Amino acid sequence: MQKSATLLDFAIKYGFLALMAGLVIFFSVTAEGFMSPFSAVFILQSVAITGILALGVTSTLVVDGFDLSIGAVATSALMLSAYVMVVWELSAFWAVALSLTMGAMVGAVNGVLVVKFKVPDLLATLGMMFLLLGAQRIPTEGRSVSTGMALPDGTIANGTFSESFLMLGRYRIADLVPLSVVFLIAAAVLIWVFLELTRHGRLMYAIGSNAQAASLAGTNVNRYKILAYMISGTMAALGGVLLAARLGRGDVASGNNLLLDAVAAALIGFAVLGAGKPNAFGTAIGALFVGILLQGLTMLNAPYYTQDFIKGAVLVVALVFTFALSGRTGRGKA
Template identity: 75%
Template structure:
């Protein structure tokens, strides 16, 4: 009798533990951090997690096919530099800049995928190599300088182009929802992409086959799945998501800042991994990833409002990640064991 009760408790903890923890945090901060429970603060949290969240959704797709993409951070910063370069130095329109960046993301994803499925380079190593390559590449055209209107070019001229208003709108415009100028565009983009990726992975046959590949590649091959194509697609999605993140970052900053986006990789990987624990999925999933990103955002915002110093942030993120991983792996293992015995 007690055993089944324990089992039920364990199941409950696995399924809802993380969500309850998050609700608990929200209640705690609402009570003890003045100003936490307001629309502005909620939007601020969303805005702070939008970029990492978008990248994390891309990582989720590669995790689903049992892969990994370390290059997302550098794809995002490359997109940042490319958009700045195309507008400021090549004097192109916002549309051209955005299309260029999206194309670059897809192309890098394609190369990653080909390296992994055709050249048989292990995923971590292929994308690590790509990460280095991109970090270097994005600095070559400007000789290591950041890009801004009025910068002097190697040929002695001054860069005449500017970030177009339309481009900056992507990063800075705020829609009126309830309050005036409340919801910024990146938050909308994040929510839309989260829903799209969630639907793709969870509801379509393509998503289902990608999960099948991640769970048992051989079996998936033997039922006639084109495993290689799906893997490449996963990396292309990851690349495109990362480039969207880079575009949004560029539009918010308004300049091609060489030093920004350093934390993007680790934060987004953490969000995707925390997502394993949400609803006891024990596997990568878009809903979990979005919640994972939000969880970190809420925790950091709450702590900041309670005057925790900024340098504790990474420690807190790490602790959350470790906790989530224990939730996922230890509890799932316990569950597997108790059902076997």
């Protein structure tokens, strides 16, 4: 009895990492070229943007919130940075700075809607999502932003994406590691350090587990919740900027999948190391897991249209890991 219990503990704690290791071994044997630096970098690059968004949504999950607007914030940042450079003809610095500020502001509005106006988090951020999806189309009358486009007032936009901006999405360190991957790793480390090692992160976890208790212990619950949404909005904007830099134009239709992929990565992260709760390390691993799986299957010539199905299956399995197997009093069970 004792032994089987510890075996189960082991499975809960390391099951997901073991599964990932098994997957890597399986693909390296079956898919030629999977175990190469290029393939590794490709995987990282494919998950960099969703990973960054997922890290943001993790911070809202920590305070028992949720942010459905991240995908829309990312595409808004994409459109805004393009608009700043192409129409207003400002520098890359302004494109990045204004986009990140916009993300933080949207997060602040989300936070205020949730804590001051008591709108349930899912509804508030869903509303914000619609609002942004609409708002980003208004200045260009629904068209994509690119050099030479005609503006509503009849003039032609002459600005261009600056070289330094495009570097954010395209430059490779030592001709191998893209900058976006560096951003992902830096964001993961930053969010992890913030959540795990600082008192602010600790209080945010306390709020997520029992907000009433945190409040009676003197924590300013509202302020931390707003902060969480601001982190989420800023991360989403960063993801959008990187996407714009990679695409080189302000495409209205890009970034459709960002929300669902990011949320999936964050939820898969619950299962990593048996955490049973949102955590930055798990989120990064979750994003990586999805990346590895899709890359491997692609190299094995699995058709592209099976991708969403596979992501969904992974998510369901991870959720079972978190909630059924561990049987602990995780967030979802309480």
